[in-house]
Amino acid sequence: MTEIKNISEILGKTQEELKNLKGAQKESFEQALKDAIKEASQVEQEAQNAIEAFAKGELSINQVVMAMQKADLTLQTLIQVRNKVITAYEEISRMQV
Numbered sequence: 001m002t003e004i005k006n007i008s009e010i011l012g013k014t015q016e017e018l019k020n021l022k023g024a025q026k027e028s029f030e031q032a033l034k035d036a037i038k039e040a041s042q043v044e045q046e047a048q049n050a051i052e053a054f055a056k057g058e059l060s061i062n063q064v065v066m067a068m069q070k071a072d073l074t075l076q077t078l079i080q081v082r083n084k085v086i087t088a089y090e091e092i093s094r095m096q097v
Contacts, residue, residue, distance in 0.1 A: 047071035
């Protein structure tokens, strides 16, 4: 019969290395959310700038509508991600340990 080995031995990593890896993944997820929020803010600002440029006669209505649709789509995507994160948190908090 084969011997059951510790998973850290199989991976070739120490337990401390695995803990550090876990922390790095947490930070990258957090950073991904921050980047998404920053991008949504930037797209919204671009839409505001397009509206102002249209008022000055620098852009056509088509360009403004495209910028506003892009901002709306980005915001809706961000809202859906937020909803999924909240749902996942609620499911985890209901788990019995």
